[in-house]
Amino acid sequence: MKRIVVLISGSGTNMQALVEACQAGKVAGQVVAVISNKAEVAGLEKAAAAGIATAVLSHREFATRELYDAQLQQLVDSYQPDLVVLAGFMRILTADFTRHYHGRMLNIHPSLLPKYKGVNTHQRALDAGDEEHGVSVHFVTEELDGGPVILQAKVPIFADDTAADLQARVHTQEHAIYPLVVHWFCSGRLHLSAAGAVLDGQLLGPAGYAED
Structure with missing residues (x-):
């Protein structure tokens, strides 16, 4: 069973779905710790x-992003994770942190990437007059x-949709696809190569496994 550490900042609905x-028994792994910055x-x-x-590690107690991420890395590593899962962790991570977990850190983002990186994705999709919206799971x-x-x-x-x-x-x-992707990783079917995400030996396209 792979060891999973989840980072959150709020309600933790994706974390709960994963747990x-x-x-x-739908994921070949175990959530061993949940860490929040709030x-x-x-x-x-x-x-x-x-x-x-x-565990809680408040970013407000650190003078710089680099100092916070260095301490966060030590905390995460203390749980010896095979995989780090970002589940509504509202922090922009430093390059050193992301490199440390290269190939073993996942994120879920509420848009059809590469559309609408960042925040307020639902309202931005509405404002743009889009006919469809969605969610993406990606390597960090x-x-x-x-x-x-x-x-x-x-x-x-x-037509009458609100952002809510x-x-x-x-x-x-989100609650359906994130555990599925985590299972792929934990069961050895998914990895990150120099060319991109690879599932069952096949390089995935720009829109991932569900590309039309």
């Missing part, structure tokens, strides 16, 4: 209720939301 999938968030309560070790690299995409899920955008409507629709897909 439940692990407990149900105290007293719901995600920490959910993890503790599931019997998972939790030094480029913000720019690592090789592994899997995407699409949702329709309806769209977020709820996307969340449903």
Whole structure:
């Protein structure tokens, strides 16, 4: 069983979906720790209720991003992870941190990358008049939301949608595809090569495994 450390900043819904999938035997791994940069968030309560070790490392206690990430790296490594999963961890990571976990850190982003990197993705999709939106799981690299995409899920955008409507629709897909990708990694089917993400020996396209 692969050891998984999850980083969060808030409610931890994707973390909870992953924990439940692990407990149900749908992921060949175990969440051994959940770390947050914010105290007293719901995600920490959910993890503790599931019997998972939790820790808080506030970025506000460090003068620079580099100092914070160096301490965070030490904390993560203390749990000896095979995989680091970012699940709503609202921090831009330094190059040193991402290089340290190269090929063994995943992120989920609420857009059909490369569209709408960064924040406020749902409203940006609405403002652009898009007909579809979605979510992407990708390997983390030094480029913000720019690592090789592994899997995407699409949702329709309806004329009367609000950002909250769209977020709820996307969340449903997030909770389905993130545990699946984590399982691929933990079972040895997925890895990052110099050319990009590779699943079952096949190099994935720019839109990941679900590319049309």
